[in-house]
Amino acid sequence: MEKTWRWFGPNDKITLDMLRQIGVEGIVTALHHIPNGEVWTLDEVEKMKSFIESHGLRWSVVESLPVSESIKYAGPDRDALIERYKESLRNLGKAGVKTVCYNFMPVLDWARTDLEYPNANGTSNLYFNLGEFAYFDIHILKREGAEADYDDNTLARVEELRLSMTSEGEKRLVDNIIVKTQGFVNGNISESDLDPVQKFRDLLALYDGIDADKLRDNMAYFLKAIMPVCREYDINMCVHPDDPPRQILGLPRIVTCDDDIQAFLDAVPDSHNGLTFCAGSLSAGEQNDVCSLARKYAKRTHFAHLRICRVLPGGDFKEASHLDPRLIYVVRTFEKENPSIPMRVDHAELMLDDADKGYNAGYSFHGRMLALGEISGVMATVRSELDS
Ligand code: DNO
Numbered sequence: 001m002e003k004t005w006r007w008f009g010p011n012d013k014i015t016l017d018m019l020r021q022i023g024v025e026g027i028v029t030a031l032h033h034i035p036n037g038e039v040w041t042l043d044e045v046e047k048m049k050s051f052i053e054s055h056g057l058r059w060s061v062v063e064s065l066p067v068s069e070s071i072k073y074a075g076p077d078r079d080a081l082i083e084r085y086k087e088s089l090r091n092l093g094k095a096g097v098k099t100v101c102y103n104f105m106p107v108l109d110w111a112r113t114d115l116e117y118p119n120a121n122g123t124s125n126l127y128f129n130l131g132e133f134a135y136f137d138i139h140i141l142k143r144e145g146a147e148a149d150y151d152d153n154t155l156a157r158v159e160e161l162r163l164s165m166t167s168e169g170e171k172r173l174v175d176n177i178i179v180k181t182q183g184f185v186n187g188n189i190s191e192s193d194l195d196p197v198q199k200f201r202d203l204l205a206l207y208d209g210i211d212a213d214k215l216r217d218n219m220a221y222f223l224k225a226i227m228p229v230c231r232e233y234d235i236n237m238c239v240h241p242d243d244p245p246r247q248i249l250g251l252p253r254i255v256t257c258d259d260d261i262q263a264f265l266d267a268v269p270d271s272h273n274g275l276t277f278c279a280g281s282l283s284a285g286e287q288n289d290v291c292s293l294a295r296k297y298a299k300r301t302h303f304a305h306l307r308i309c310r311v312l313p314g315g316d317f318k319e320a321s322h323l324d325p326r327l328i329y330v331v332r333t334f335e336k337e338n339p340s341i342p343m344r345v346d347h348a349e350l351m352l353d354d355a356d357k358g359y360n361a362g363y364s365f366h367g368r369m370l371a372l373g374e375i376s377g378v379m380a381t382v383r384s385e386l387d388s
Contacts, residue, residue: 001304001334001343003376004028004060006363008184009048013357014365016055022369023376026060027052028101028344036187037068037081040088045095060342061303062092063101063276064240066186067222072106073206074218082222086229093233099302099342101276103240104219106210106251107203108178109185110243110281115176115361116350117318123349126362128244128284130315131157135165136173137249140197143204149250153314176361184360204249212252219254220267230272236302238276239264244317245285257287258296265300274300279330280307280346284317294330298337306331306375307346319347322371328378335382345371 004026005019016027031040031048052059065088068081092100103109113136117127130150135158137146147155178200183190193199210218223237230237245256254260261275275297283290290308294301308327310320321327322345334341348367350359359365 001331001339001341001379002026002060003372003379004342004344005368005372006063006344006346008032008360008363010051013359016052016057018365020056022372024057024372026058026342028061028063028342029059030062030064030066032184036066037070037084039084040065040091042091042094045091045097049095049097059097061099061101061344062097063303064185065089065092065100065102067102067104069107069188069203069206071222072104072215072218073210074214074221075206078218078221079225082225085222086226089226089229089235090233093229093235098233098235099238100235101238101240101303103242104215104222104255105240105242105253106207106215107188107200108249108251109182111177111248112181112361113173113176115180116355119349123351123367124355125319125349126347127318128316130154131161132173133177133248134158135161136177139165140170140174141201141204141249143201143250146250149247157314180361204251207251210252212247212254215252215254216263216267219264223264223268223273227268227270227272231270234272236272236274238274238302240276240305241278241281243278243281243284245281245288256285258293261293261297271300274302276303276305277301277330277334278305278307278346279327280305280309280319283326284309284311286311290326291329291333294333295337298333301334301338302341304330304334304341304343305346306343307348307371319349322348322374323378327375331375331378332382335379336386343375345375 005024006028009032049059071078112126113129113132114127116124118124134150134154178189189196241255242253279290282288308320308324309317311317347362348371350364352366354364354366
């Protein structure tokens, strides 16, 4: 697989020169300065591409060309927005950038409650605490009927939290769940929003009456509309699985498991309609066996996110080591079945001086560099086994 790295553009504190030194071959990025729903012009795409190439690297993957909420919930302007999306794809195609990652998660992209959960060795990592998440849903968001979505054990954890929760604790949860994890990946909520919770409630309301079947129809509608452009320019679309892979906050989620993946592939049967195999997101669902999913979908995968989670009793999950045997199995599978795809490591630890640098949550430098070194070793070993 091609070793790529998610880089957030010229303002990223991690520079392309640094990335060349650590064995990165290709860049995963987006035109973060262009607001969601606007066209990525050929000029802007080419500027970014030349900048990357002037550092001896290539622009391997777009992550993400964001799908506007209105396309997801089928708002009145969805056709106009799809036309703009197609225009952006054409411009990417003309410039030769042909792997496009996106997601179809309503409102919230990925969810974590803790961004610096301490590990025993002094590093820290991302963590999802189901009790805290349910607390956010029930007591901060105050979503109607939220209690019904949690089991007794989780509700008991929420009650325990309620007895000791402080206003700083609540602020930390809001920051982690809807501000810090979201601001840099999707423009829905940003650090400058004065009342992120109210803004978030308004966004949730857009999905009133949209269930999983409707969302599936809307995804198929979108994919069918863009496929002719993808065929013309040979662009591979790869949807990111839902993170975590389950319904949350009353929102439907439709890329959570084997059946879901099969369903969107069947709905639009075209090789340009494929998957971002995020081993981390898929492994955060107890229903999923990432190893068999990798075997089953290797050929429909256009991009791999290499990280892995461990689900804990009670429904919490945390990021596990990049040397976890399941991840080694996934790497072996892709090296065998689809070795030309790009891969990037993801959500690594904060280590050494990473924590002082203000990197985007989950996107440390030293932690990801270590993970890339580990995965590179696994890839080299697997390749030499396959060659012998
Ligand atoms: C989080 C990322 C996601 C991903 C998008 C793709 O760290 O994995 O934000 O980039 O869902 O559209």
